[in-house]
Amino acid sequence: MNMMASRGARAVALLALVSMVAACGLPRSGPNKREIFEGSVQKQGDAFVVSVNDRVTRATAVTPVLGFTTAFRNAGLLGSDTIRPGDTLGLTIYENVDDGLLTTEGTNGSVLDEVQVDGAGFIFIPYAGRIRAAGNTPERLRQIITEKLDAQTPDPQVVVRRLAGDGATVSVVGGVGGQGVYPIERPTRTLSGMLAAAGGVSIPPEVAQITVVRGPHRGHIWFQDLYDSPEMDIALRGGDRILVEQDTRAFTALGATGAQSRVPFETQTLSAIEAIAQVGGLNSNLADPTGVFVFRNEPGEIANVVLGRSDLVGAQRMVYVLDLTETNGMFMARDFAIRDDDTVYVTEAPYVQWQKSLRVLTGTAASASSVSNLAN
Helix, strand or coil: CHHHHHHHHHHHHHHHHHHHHHHCCCCCCCCCHHHHHHCEHHHCCCEEEEECCHHHHHHCCCCCCCECCHHHHCCCCCCCCCCCCCCEEEEEEECCCCCCCCCCCCCCEEEEEEEECCCCCEEEECCCEEEECCCCCHHHHHHHHHHHHHCCCCCCEEEEEEECCCCCEEEEEECECCCEEEECCHHHCEHHHHHHHCCCECCCHHHEEEEEEECCEEEEEECCHHHHCHHHCCECCCCCEEEEEECCCEEEEEECECCCEEEECCCCCCEHHHHHHHCCCECCCCEEEEEEEEEEEECHHHHHHHHCCCCCCCCEEEEEEECCCCCCHHHHHHHCECCCCCEEEEEECHHHHHHHHHHHHHHHHHHHHHHHHHHC
């Protein structure tokens, strides 16, 4: 009996010693489940701790919606042959006489290369005067010049060519094959055509965003939507600025995961299970699959729906709890959407702290034994 009592006393003493060691603050990756729940509003904390279920998943399934406004989508295609201020024209004028107004000796045609359309939209032709070119097609301008010269020389023949100019151009910058200023021509009158002319998108298309700036207005779209929604392939206007950039959203992974870092989104939408997979999954030696937490500042309108209230105003601190060991836990994690600036934290399993405490004790005992042997 005395031996049994002695063993029991030793076990109690060992347990007490382990508890004391654990209380001294052993190294760990972050707070445990109990400490997180202690910070809940229900326990006089400042965060709402909510277990994830189907209702919570639906209420928080908010993803950024990008698209162009009606003004962008309803803009018609520019006529590729329409002359605009800043364009450059090439003109050839043939006269039906040997000694014409514009011809030189030995020729019956005069070539006027690189005639610039001024800012007001006019050009100057000798003997025809100042003619408005902007807004006309090359064919209509040919007729106008012919009519003007017909009174000066018999039966003039005029050829008008619209050369490359800066009358209707678009700047393309960011993640494209070739940044630069491109003219709006027949193949590049739409957004997709202009991106193709600029060498295509050079960043992963799944997370490529396109911004079009037109005067004081701007529109954003996912690159993939250009092909999923043809109405988003808008017609361009001179002076448009196109920016192609990678999605800047990211989440932070901490705790007992394969890596602790700030992780960019690799897809337009990201679930909790995908977020965990992106950082190497749960650490099988440390993680507690019942303690997967998502920390987020939730807008008041969403927080009210999640909590079944109507009195919350402004962003609220929310902690969503996922238990992967539940019957549908993996489905909940697969359906729960991660958003920009979320923090995904996985707690350590309780036995990990126990093992750390034992290692400290056995290490201390071994050190004490070594010291004792040296003293002897």
